[in-house]
Amino acid sequence: MRVWIVFLLCLAGHAIAAPETEVGTNPVQVEVGEFDEAIEIEDVVENPCLNYHCKKGxxxxxxxxxxxxxxxxxxxxxxxxxxxxxxxxxxxxxxxxxxxxxxxxxxxxxxxxxxxxxxxxxxGPCKYIEPCLDNELSEFPLRMRDWLKNVLVTLYERDEDNNMLTEKQKLRVKKIFENEKRLQAGEHSLDLLARDFEKNYNMYIFPVHWQFGQLDQHPVDGYLTHSELAPLRAPLIPMEHCTTRFFETCDADGDKYIALEEWASCFGIKERCGQRLHHLSSSDGQQQFERNF
Missing domain, CATH: 3.30.60.30 (Wheat Germ Agglutinin (Isolectin 2); domain 1)
Known part of the structure; x- marks a missing residue:
């Protein structure tokens, strides 16, 4: 009997504590309705900057x-x-x-x-770079020409997926790569580099013009600005203290632009080879560049 009395008292207490509801109203429906009204659904707007590209800085x-x-x-x-x-x-x-x-x-x-x-x-961090002496400046193109030639040969050897060189470029470099007279990469005396350039002049023409084409990208207009030279200057300067002075000397007319004929002249390439791109527009320049070189 005591158990029943306790049970009835519990039911009574529960009835007193329960909130009043209208007859025929489902309390669950009321709670859900109130919850739904509290939610504000906002439209998802795509960020306008998502595919909007800005230059460095x-x-x-x-x-x-x-x-x-x-x-x-x-x-x-x-x-x-x-x-x-x-x-x-x-x-x-x-x-x-x-x-x-x-x-x-x-x-x-x-x-x-x-x-x-x-x-x-x-x-790298700024550091002291020795001044470039006149005799060192005259030697710089010898090492630079040899370096450019070896860069191209290395790209040819590793370019299995045609991502680094076009087919036309590969044909050009193949002739250099297979030439038995080619001076192999290594530490060579300046006299040897000078003699090799004189004897195998044609091997050095394409590497010099290829590097110009690689740098002349923003836009392709037949001129190199300081910014376009940066990808080449940045890794070279810590190793070659004459790099800055060399590029400054290439700008023969001092107009802050290095034209293709000025670039070629810096490397000892005959001027007539360098004039072919000077008059071309940026849209046609790269195609003509590849046909000529």
Missing amino acids: KVCEVDDSNTPMCVCQDPSTCPAAEGEFEHVCGTDNKTFDSSCHFFATKCALEGTKKGHKLHLDYI
Whole structure:
């Protein structure tokens, strides 16, 4: 009997505690209805910056009308460098933590005299580079020509998927690769390099012009700017202290652009070989370049 009394008291207590509901109303339906009304479904809008590309040093932001635009990146938002191998040196002889920090800083200086003069000089922390003497400057093209030739031969040997050289380029390099008179890669005296250039002049024409074509990309107009030279300057300068002076000397007319004939002349290639691209437009230049060289 006591068990029944306890059971009835529990039922009574539960009835008192339960909220009042209207007759015929399902409490569960009321709770679900209230929950649904509390949810606001928002349309998912695609980020306008998702496929909007900006040049180095800039990031995409949207204005009040949700239109994407490129603005200078804050250097403090660049990822922290993981080591000295990520540091770069600017032409102002200042070390930047990374290329991201460099280009963001250069962007902030756009339109100023300092920003116009600031370029990426080389990879790694800034260090003292010995002055290039006149006799060393005259020797630089000898080593550079040989280096370019060997770079092309190496690409030919490793280019199995045709990702590095076109078929026309491979045919050109194949002739150099199979030539039994080719000077093998290695440490050679300057006299030997000079004699080889004189005897095997034709082997060096294509490598010199190929490198020009590789650098002349933004746009393809038959001229090299300081920015276009950066991919070649950056790895070379730490090894060759005459690199900067050499490229400055190539700009014979001092107009801040290196034309193909100026580039060829720097390497001792006859001028008539270098004039073929000078008059071509950016749209036709690369195709004509490949046909001629």
